[in-house]
Structure formats: structure tokens, C-alpha cells
Amino acid sequence: MTIVAETTGTTTRASRSASLGPEGFEIDGRSVPLVAAQFEYFRHNAIWWPRILDTIKNAGIDLVSIFICWDFHEPQQGRFDFTGETNAARDLAGFLDLCAERDLLVLVRPGPIIDAEWETRGPAEDVMKLDRLHPRFLERMREYINAVCEVLVPAQADHGGPVVLLGVDNEILYPYSTPASQFEVDGDVYIPYDADYYDAAFRSWLQDQYGSVDKLNEALKTGFGSWEDVRAPRYREDHPAFSYESFRFLNAQIASFTRICRDAYRDAGMTVPTYTNMKQLLAYIDWPGVAPELNSIGLNLCLPRNMPGDQALGANWWYRLHRARFPFTWAAEFQSGWIGLDDNFGFISEDHSEYMPMAAQAAGLRGLNFYMFVERDDWSYAPVNLTGKIRPARYERFQRVVASYKGLPATDQHLADIGLLWNLQDHQSIYLDSDEDWSTLPDHWLTADEPKAPPGWWQTFRELTARDVDFRFWIPGVSPGPPPKLLIHAGPPTAEPGYLRAVADLVEQGVSLLAVTPLPARTLASEPDEGMTGDMRRITESGRLVSSAPGQVAADVAALGAARYAWSGTNGVWTFLYRTEDGSVTLGVWNAGDDEFSGTIWLNPRAFGGSGGRWRVAEPRLGTEEPAGPVPERFPVSLAAHSARVFRFLRE
Secondary structure (H helix, E strand, O other): OEEOOOOOOOOOOOOOOEEEEOOEEEEOOEEOOOEEEEOOHHHOOHHHHHHHHHHHHHOOOOEEEEEOOHHHHOOEOOEEOOOOOOOHHHOHHHHHHHHHHOOOEEEEEOOOOOOOOOOOOOOOHHHOOOOOOOHHHHHHHHHHHHHHHHHHHHHEHHHOOOEEEEEOOOOOOOOOOOOOOHHHHHOOOOOOOOHHHHHHHHHHHHHHHHOOHHHHHHHHOOOOOOHHHOOOOOOOOOOHHHHHHHHHHHHHHHHHHHHHHHHHHHHOOOOOOEEEEOOOOOOOOOHHHHHHHOOEEEEEEOOOOOOOOOHHHHHHHHHHHHHHHOOOOOEEEEEOOEEOOHHHHOOOOHHHHHHHHHHHHHOOOOOEEEEOOEOEOOEEOOOEOOOOOEOHHHHHHHHHHHHHHHOOOOOOEEOOOEEEEOOHHHHHHHHHHHOOOHHHHHHHHHOOOOOOOOHHHHHHHHHHHHOOOOOEEEOOOOOOOOOOOEEEEOOOOEOOHHHHHHHHHHHHOOOEEEEOOOOOOEOOOOOEOHHHHHHHHHHHOOOOEEEOOOOOHHHHHHHOOOOOOEEOOOOOEEEEEEEOOOOOEEEEEEEOOOOOEEEEEEEOHHHHOOOOOOEEEEEOOOOEEEEEEOOOOEEEEEEOOOEEEEEEEEEO
């Protein structure tokens, strides 16, 4: 292996410490807004790098997010160029110097897989079609990581450089395949589903778990004659217990690769905090189970103009789920332009460029990386073009969004007495109804408008949002903060025993339970369980269990005394209220409808700590602040169709 240059020349500055975790992003122990701009330097003529970085800085952004493309930086196998000897655009070391000169911090995303509409997905061509856990892929991956880290390690903040965060791979999926049409859509290589490879990996894992085929058949209701017969599930043929076990395997593989990749970077000398980016709108992956391997996990969202059909509802679900999983909610990739799909979805308007991130902030997102902030091949409608010139109207929208995200604290408490129980297995059942096998799992982000299962859960979610009854998702044992006063169960009649046990514990602590669908009385294998029977008895004997049905939920939660903290009284206008440790209150208002809203948002005085005192209200997006008088109970708001606004109330 040859590296063209062994030193980076990165400008030396005072060392700094960086952290990323439940409290957000910090530099030297001071909270810093995590607002970043994605710029893929290697896809641009290097003469424009300085001007592009200046436009990022002038937008109010202090963080630059960069993919580093393995395939591009290894022009010959075993020979890496990170200093621009073979092509000026390969001068990663020089690029990092330019960032340091402008006091821009850098989020490096070296992959090994970046996707990013790059033909190989990022890896070198000799391994581009191999699975992440394939031995040859891992061998070559370590060669690349060791090479790129010779540049990145001395450029880290604790060495006086600009690099503060490390993205470990990108949208880690298992299994991984792409449809034949993928190349003409976004330029990625076609990777057919390798059934033999994935069957063998699953078979080996099951052997470790169960030891014998007889034990496997007994536990998972299968009828395999020998280990040679064992293969990946066929959802509509196999017992659900076997299918659910297969999801456990998929998540174990994702966690395993995450750990291997992270350790390869650590072994190569990287010490900055680590994170990864989840694939959008996929419910089968247990990201809280992956979280211990990294410092943070960010979501991904990119949707067509104005989020047509049910897509706004899907985004609403995705943001609430992210807050239920992690105390610091941010997007490692958030739409700032559009891939070449105009024929399918239409172009992205300036209004949409502001609507998407403001709706996300209203619904609880507190940090984001704009993807792509700078236009490049296969990516359009960004605020900055290929040569660093701004598109003034679009650029101004992003300046406003940046100000809004920098104007809120990294964490706060969502004020909602109601918690809609969310269970991973409930939502894995979506795939059992809609897919034949594993081969189509990664494509579910394209089916945002399709009917969802289980129907009771989604009907309940729809009713609460339609009536603007605010609520949290609650995942027992995972969700941060104090539990809601009232929980709603709307899932299927089977579950892991631990789910009902955790719900029973909460009920015994004084939480009320509204059952829209029957509580689960059987395991995922559809077998009775003594523990679940006992948990059911604990719940029913508590006197805190109330039956309901879709269509009655809003009235029933009100009858049970669940407080409303903010509401609009208008269908399609969603309100959210949050409180921070300093006592300030944040109001998010999201108009997902087709009509302009001009009316009153009703606020619960309890959110402001009771009566007394005077308040002022700021809208960081517009840089305004004005007196609000005593504790506000009525707050006038005007919103265009498909728009959102976020306000912050501060005590005078």
C-alpha cells in the first residue's frame, strides 16, 4: 500500500475537546448548535473551495460536513492520494486547512460506504458489490481506514485541527441490495440480492443461538429437516416467530458492523465522537440497540415538495419516534435540495426548502446537517451552486432556518400527558404483510404513501394528529425523561413478554392505560406465557385500565384528565410545546394542510410554571423579539399552507 503523502500540513491551532451525546454537541464543555452544511469537496473544482466555504460561513454555519470517497482517493489499488498529487480535488489535507483558516469545524464522513449517488457507493471497485461483513470487504476497508486516518488523526480537534466528529459509515443496512433501476435514478451500482450469501449467514447465526434444528423448530414454529434446509424467512409462508427472529439477526449484524467499523477507526487513532446516519422511514432496525456502539445517531429525511399525500403524517411519525428513542434529536442528513427525481416527484421550491426543516424543528428536531448545502452532480436546488455562487432567495431561506436552529437549546422536555406506546415488533409486522422476503426491505422509504399496519395503531395515530391532541411516543425502557401520565396501547395481540411487564410496572407506578386494541396475551410465537398472564392481572387489578376504540381515543383521553398544552382547533395544523431547564417555553406550529391558517393557538398556563410574571416571545427564524405580557393563554399565529413556525417564550 502506498500513500502519496504522509503528512497533512494541517494548520496547527490550540487543541479543543469535542463531545456528542444526550446533552447535544459541545466544544470544550460549551454547548454548540449542531447545524452543519454538507459539501462534497471532491466533486468540485478545487479553485472554488475557498468561495464555497465562505458562503457556508456567511450563512451562519460553523460546521462543514464532508463525505470522503474511498473510490476517488484510491486511484490505483493500494495507492492512496489525499494531498492532490494526482488530482487537485483529492487534496483532503489542503481542504481541511482551508476550513481551519475560517474557523470552520468539520464533520468527516469517510464511510467506507457513503452512497451519495456515487457510482460505487464509495468503496473501491474491487469490493463495491460485496456485503459490509464480507471478509474481503473488511480487509480492504481496514486498508482504506488506515490510509485516510493518516490525514484525519492529526487534523482532529484535540490535535489543534478542525475535525470534531466522525461519521461511521452511512445508512448502515443489512441485507443490502439495490434494484436494477437504481443506476438510472441516482447513479449507484446495481447490487442484486445475494440469497445464498444471506441464507448462509442467517443459518450460521441460528446454529449459534439454538444448537440443533429440533430446538429451532420448537422455538420458532418451523419445520426444517436439517440445517441445510434453513434459509431466510418467506414472510407469507413462515410462522411470524421465525420472521421476528430474523429481524433480531438483521439488527445483530448491523450492530456488529457498526462496532467493527468504529473499532477500525479507533485503532487507526481517531478519538473524536462518533455517529451514524439511519436510513429514512425504516421501522425494522433497532437503532437504540445500535446506539451503545456510538456517541449519537441521527435521522435522515428527504421528501417531495410539500410532502404530498400521507408524507407529512409519515414525517410527523418519524420525528416523534426519533425523540422517543434519543434525548438529543438531530438529522445527520436533512434535505437541502433534491436528487435527480424531478420526473417522479417534481422540483423542490424555495418554500419547501424552508418548510421541511421548520416543520422538523416544530416537531422536536434540535440539530441538522443540510444535505446538500452545495449543489453537485446529481443534486439540484441547493442554496449554493457548483462554483460557490449563492441563489439569493433560496440562500436567504436557509439563513433564516439556521438562525432558528441556533436559537433553541439542544434538549428540552416535550410537554404531553399522553404517550402512544411504540413497540419495535409491532412495526416490524408491517414488513410481514407487505414483503415476500428480505430482498425489498431497504426500499420501504419509497412507500411512504402506502397503508400501514397494524391498523389499530395507525388509526390511533391519525386520530390524535387530526384532532391536534399532542402526545409523545413512549418506548418502555428506552424513551428518555419521565413517563407520560396516560399510555395508549394500540398494537397487535402478541408481544415479547418484557413489553407487557414494563407496561405493568408503569401502571403500578400510577400511569393510566387506555387499550384501543386488546393487550397482548401471547408471545411472538403465539404461545401463552405465565409471566404475561401475571402482568395482565397486575394491569387489570390496578383499576387504571380503560378500553377504547379508534375514533373514541381523543374523547377518552380527555375524560381521563389528560391535559392539553397547546392546540389549534384546526384540522391539519399541529402544535407542540416544550420546556427547557431554564424555564423557557418553545411553541412549534406546523401547518400540513393546503389552506392558510390565521387564528389562535391556545396555551396551557401550566406550561409556564403557573401564574405570575411577564414574558417576551422571540421568533429566532426572523430575529424578532417582543413583549408577550403575562402568562399567554391565547397566541395569534398566521401560517401559509405547508409551512411551520417556531417561537420561544422567555421570562422577562
